[in-house]
Amino acid sequence: MKAAILVFPGSNREGDVAQALELVTGQKPTMVWHGDGDFEKTDLIVVPGGFSYGDYLRCGAMAAQSPVMAEVKRRAAQGVPVLGICNGFQIVAEAGLLPGVLMRNENLKFVCTDVHLKVETSQSLFTNRYQAGQVIKVPVAHAEGNYFADADTLKRLEDRGQIAFRYCAPDGTVDGTGNPNGSINNIAGIFNETKTVLGLMPHPENAIESLFGGTDGKALFEGIVEALS
Amino acid sequence: MTIAAEKNPPVKLPNEPEITPQIVAEHGLAPDEYERLLRIMGRTPTMVELGIFSAMWSEHCSYKSSKVWLKKLPTKAPWVIQGPGENAGVIDIGDGQAAIFKMESHNHPSYIEPYQGAATGVGGILRDVFTMGARPVANLNALRFGDPSHPKTRHLVSGVVAGIGGYGNCMGIPTVGGETNFHAAYNGNILVNAMTVGVAPTDRIFYAAAAGIGNPLVYVGSKTGRDGIHGATMSSTEFNEDSESKRPTVQVGDPFVEKLLLEACLELMATDAIVAIQDMGAAGLTSSSFEMAAKGGLGVVVELDKVPMRETGMNPYELMLSESQERMLIVLKPGREELARRIFEKWELDFAVIGHLTDTERMVLTWHGDVVGNIPIPPLVTEAPMYERPWTLTPLPPVLDAAQVPAPKDWNASLTALMGCPDLASKAWIWHQYDHLIMGNTAIRPQDGDAALVRVAGSQKGLAMTSDCTPRYVQAHPETGGRQAVAEAWRNITATGARPLAVTDNMNFGNPQKPEIMGQFAGAIMGMAEACTALDFPVVSGNVSLYNETEGRPILPTPTIGAVGVIGDIAKAVGSRLTQGGLGLVLVGETRGWLGQSLYLREACGREDGAPPPVDLAAERRNGDFVRAQIDAGRVSACHDLSDGGLLVALAEMCIAGGTGMEIALPKTDILPHAFLYGEDQARYLVASDRPDEVLAAAREAGVPAVLLGYSGGPSLVVKGLVSAKLDALRAAHEAWLPAYMNATE
Numbered sequence A: 001m002k003a004a005i006l007v008f009p010g011s012n013r014e015g016d017v018a019q020a021l022e023l024v025t026g027q028k029p030t031m032v033w034h035g036d037g038d039f040e041k042t043d044l045i046v047v048p049g050g051f052s053y054g055d056y057l058r059c060g061a062m063a064a065q066s067p068v069m070a071e072v073k074r075r076a077a078q079g080v081p082v083l084g085i086c087n088g089f090q091i092v093a094e095a096g097l098l099p100g101v102l103m104r105n106e107n108l109k110f111v112c113t114d115v116h117l118k119v120e121t122s123q124s125l126f127t128n129r130y131q132a133g134q135v136i137k138v139p140v141a142h143a144e145g146n147y148f149a150d151a152d153t154l155k156r157l158e159d160r161g162q163i164a165f166r167y168c169a170p171d172g173t174v175d176g177t178g179n180p181n182g183s184i185n186n187i188a189g190i191f192n193e194t195k196t197v198l199g200l201m202p203h204p205e206n207a208i209e210s211l212f213g214g215t216d217g218k219a220l221f222e223g224i225v226e227a228l229s
Numbered sequence B: 001m002t003i004a005a006e007k008n009p010p011v012k013l014p015n016e017p018e019i020t021p022q023i024v025a026e027h028g029l030a031p032d033e034y035e036r037l038l039r040i041m042g043r044t045p046t047m048v049e050l051g052i053f054s055a056m057w058s059e060h061c062s063y064k065s066s067k068v069w070l071k072k073l074p075t076k077a078p079w080v081i082q083g084p085g086e087n088a089g090v091i092d093i094g095d096g097q098a099a100i101f102k103m104e105s106h107n108h109p110s111y112i113e114p115y116q117g118a119a120t121g122v123g124g125i126l127r128d129v130f131t132m133g134a135r136p137v138a139n140l141n142a143l144r145f146g147d148p149s150h151p152k153t154r155h156l157v158s159g160v161v162a163g164i165g166g167y168g169n170c171m172g173i174p175t176v177g178g179e180t181n182f183h184a185a186y187n188g189n190i191l192v193n194a195m196t197v198g199v200a201p202t203d204r205i206f207y208a209a210a211a212g213i214g215n216p217l218v219y220v221g222s223k224t225g226r227d228g229i230h231g232a233t234m235s236s237t238e239f240n241e242d243s244e245s246k247r248p249t250v251q252v253g254d255p256f257v258e259k260l261l262l263e264a265c266l267e268l269m270a271t272d273a274i275v276a277i278q279d280m281g282a283a284g285l286t287s288s289s290f291e292m293a294a295k296g297g298l299g300v301v302v303e304l305d306k307v308p309m310r311e312t313g314m315n316p317y318e319l320m321l322s323e324s325q326e327r328m329l330i331v332l333k334p335g336r337e338e339l340a341r342r343i344f345e346k347w348e349l350d351f352a353v354i355g356h357l358t359d360t361e362r363m364v365l366t367w368h369g370d371v372v373g374n375i376p377i378p379p380l381v382t383e384a385p386m387y388e389r390p391w392t393l394t395p396l397p398p399v400l401d402a403a404q405v406p407a408p409k410d411w412n413a414s415l416t417a418l419m420g421c422p423d424l425a426s427k428a429w430i431w432h433q434y435d436h437l438i439m440g441n442t443a444i445r446p447q448d449g450d451a452a453l454v455r456v457a458g459s460q461k462g463l464a465m466t467s468d469c470t471p472r473y474v475q476a477h478p479e480t481g482g483r484q485a486v487a488e489a490w491r492n493i494t495a496t497g498a499r500p501l502a503v504t505d506n507m508n509f510g511n512p513q514k515p516e517i518m519g520q521f522a523g524a525i526m527g528m529a530e531a532c533t534a535l536d537f538p539v540v541s542g543n544v545s546l547y548n549e550t551e552g553r554p555i556l557p558t559p560t561i562g563a564v565g566v567i568g569d570i571a572k573a574v575g576s577r578l579t580q581g582g583l584g585l586v587l588v589g590e591t592r593g594w595l596g597q598s599l600y601l602r603e604a605c606g607r608e609d610g611a612p613p614p615v616d617l618a619a620e621r622r623n624g625d626f627v628r629a630q631i632d633a634g635r636v637s638a639c640h641d642l643s644d645g646g647l648l649v650a651l652a653e654m655c656i657a658g659g660t661g662m663e664i665a666l667p668k669t670d671i672l673p674h675a676f677l678y679g680e681d682q683a684r685y686l687v688a689s690d691r692p693d694e695v696l697a698a699a700r701e702a703g704v705p706a707v708l709l710g711y712s713g714g715p716s717l718v719v720k721g722l723v724s725a726k727l728d729a730l731r732a733a734h735e736a737w738l739p740a741y742m743n744a745t746e
Helices: A014-025 A067-077 A087-094 A151-159 A218-228 B003-007 B021-026 B031-041 B047-056 B107-112 B114-130 B153-171 B243-249 B255-269 B284-296 B316-321 B337-346 B377-382 B411-419 B471-476 B478-494 B515-534 B599-605 B617-632 B646-658 B673-678 B692-702 B727-743
Strands: A003-007 A030-033 A044-047 A082-085 A101-103 A111-119 A135-142 A146-148 A163-168 A187-191 A197-200 B080-082 B089-092 B097-105 B135-145 B175-182 B191-201 B216-221 B274-279 B299-303 B327-332 B350-358 B362-367 B370-376 B442-444 B452-455 B462-468 B499-508 B539-545 B558-567 B584-588 B638-641 B662-664 B685-689 B706-712 B716-719 B723-726
Touching: A003 A014, A014 A218, A044 A067, A044 A087, A067 A082, A082 A087, A087 A101, A087 A197, A111 A187, A146 A187, A163 A197, B021 B031, B021 B047, B031 B047, B031 B370, B047 B284, B047 B316, B047 B370, B047 B377, B089 B499, B089 B539, B097 B114, B097 B462, B097 B499, B097 B558, B107 B114, B107 B153, B107 B191, B114 B135, B114 B153, B114 B191, B114 B255, B114 B274, B135 B153, B135 B255, B135 B452, B135 B462, B135 B558, B153 B175, B153 B191, B153 B255, B153 B727, B175 B452, B175 B462, B191 B462, B191 B499, B191 B558, B216 B255, B216 B299, B216 B337, B255 B274, B255 B327, B255 B337, B274 B284, B284 B299, B284 B316, B284 B327, B284 B350, B284 B362, B284 B377, B316 B362, B316 B370, B327 B337, B337 B350, B370 B377, B411 B599, B411 B646, B411 B723, B411 B727, B462 B478, B471 B478, B471 B515, B471 B558, B478 B499, B478 B515, B478 B558, B478 B617, B478 B638, B499 B515, B515 B558, B515 B617, B584 B617, B584 B692, B599 B646, B599 B673, B617 B685, B617 B692, B638 B646, B646 B662, B646 B673, B646 B685, B646 B716, B646 B727, B685 B692, B692 B706, B716 B727, B723 B727
Parallel strands: A003 A030, A003 A044, A044 A082, A082 A197, B097 B539, B135 B175, B299 B362, B499 B539, B662 B716
Antiparallel strands: A101 A146, A111 A135, A111 A163, A163 A187, A187 A197, B080 B089, B089 B097, B097 B191, B135 B191, B216 B327, B216 B350, B274 B327, B299 B350, B362 B370, B442 B452, B452 B462, B462 B558, B499 B558, B584 B685, B584 B706, B638 B685, B662 B706, B716 B723
16 A cells, blocks of 8 residues: 655654554655645555644645645545544645634643544444444644534534544543543544545554554554555 | 955944943943953954853853853763763764753743743754754753742743743654742742753764864854844843843744754755754854854854844844844855755745855954954953852751651641642643654653653664752752752663663752852752762753842752663563552662651641751662662563652552552551651662562662562552552542642632
């Protein structure tokens, strides 16, 4: 499986996701500089975390306008899977590949902590190695992860099974416990309609090795590899 | 620029004021220092020249009060590649890799403008480390705030924490450790000490010494603005009620630009274009250009009109003294300008050739072709003021008899209160605002161990790092306190299983012109030197911050020790969390029940007296080497050093962190129970082992005092006949204080 990781000025978790992908696939992913409008054919596009353009205008807003994102939108329309993590989720949402917005965390503070996530469905190329309802532990690290969408959009997302992950209690109860940012409906990650684009705030790439935060994120990357090879 | 022009006396700029005694005084130069300047220059200086002398001879840049003492610290070991004197210290960590690290204060700016002060403190120390070719891999912060009830404290905590997070998080460097204390002595003068650790190949380390006559001097990074002018001078004076008005001397940070600068510098460093590189920190362009030329024994011409400027109408004085952030000065090999320019333009950063090296040993500043400053470099360095200030050592206070200290009436209540006191309460509210996981190498997170542990990417090696100081000990007896700060840092590294390698020191003291303050400094250095020598723990970098006083009231003397160690196999490292039942709990080291200067004494009895616990360096070494060997042998599941609050607090911390209780009994002893449980005797560890008999046998063989106290398990911390505290209640007290304090309305 060939993966490309986009790099914007201010990206900073591109190395983490590259490390995770390499560990799982045995292959080094290609790093794609934001200024490059075109890049070689890949099986997966990753938009990594960070502070693209310093997050100075609105998180992800500037990066969403860069030449490389026009190409990403074109390929996403053709069905090339896109994984947006953290700032990558913000960029992908700003680019219109996913609905809704990521607002400032409810308590207005950056938060870095392990969270529990309930996997909502195993029926996607990103989550096929998990069971629906499974609880996993992965970290978050963001100041703007408070997902919001209007009622109609939210209903559509819920009805069509486009919610990928929800923040939950360690036992899987979804009642606001463990929601680190105030996200509506405890949403941590969503799919597009075809489930070929996944955006999520948590960092599965930082939960790959038992000595470094656990291994609950590994199945996400293994699932992608399995689905795409 | 011709040689003839260099010999011209500088021209005076329009509107340039006459140098008066008042202007000299405003520049922080004493009358005898100004006499010295006149002798060197042989004429009245221009304003920009005066500004340069003022900055270079400030306490901050010249170390004029501290230099004679700093020389007493041991700085050498076979693994030391670069000791003090460069941007940061460098040690060999094996496999062709080096750890590069330093700690630096940003105290005064952080008090005046907490967010920007702390943020630029982090930015500055990061630059010090990546200037040398290292990719930063971890940040730590040692913070001291005033009394929580002081009206400014909450605002300062909030701003400083947000500033540290705002900068480090955006840079993508994990903030993995540090310490936070509160004491009324810091009410008007908080301490923000920031430390960065980086890793570089040993054959790709970059230094500041310029070389190559004619080589281009290149400016990269942000444009220069009017921020931070005279920051170095500001931070070399005491505070008074006007200090708020000094806010414009605080710099404004832009971590996004620094991230670009980091990547661009590392990209350029991967080529062979660089001769020397130096970040523009305190005193900006002045100190960076000066130090590069001085270290290379060369001269330099700086064409100031070529410096990228953020504002119009800036003059040479402002350009030389601005402390605008995110800037670097580079000497390139000839002909490499275009290669370098392309890299910096790719990262959308300013790039300008602003001068060149000469053989004149003079710093010549030009402004649109006119010479506006012309200073001989060697005498400014060699004839810099250096003071042997009078000093009076603090006498050792009388030893406190534990029998004179009341025992707690209710043990559970006493422990619960202590676990929730500001100094011991959980600092999760702080470190949850720091990204401590980015880079995917954090093995021991904040509060999970005595030191943070970060994997060296692509290897099995781990770097352990910590920062430590117990200011109340230093205040009571600086020599003991200095010794203890070093010993505790060494112990914290050891408790993870790593081998302690070297130290960076951040000396925060009051006004050195007072003999008792200078005596605190001298005493602390003596103690530190002794401990560093005994523990093979050389000082490789450091920073001195003096004049930490407000209205004549000094801070507690605070020589913060940052330390780094290495473990060959990170899988062997241990944290301090007690996560399973049935483990034997072995107390290593001798307990005598030392309550003088203990936290129990201060928090429970409202007293801050007595002699601090003595530090037996031979015992430290012996006990530490023993514990490290037990960890290496795989006999240890968790390990915690005993420090603030003594044995009982250490036990409670292990239980709370790992969610497992324990039941122990005090050994047969003449020591009073409250002295045994709350005493702060040094050189002690608590080791949890599934094979305690083997640990005890090994201890007997090594001549190390060790005793089995009991076993882990259950929902409570039980000390037979004394304590029976539910972990849930202890945890609640431990975790509640800081969030409640920060969320309270003012």
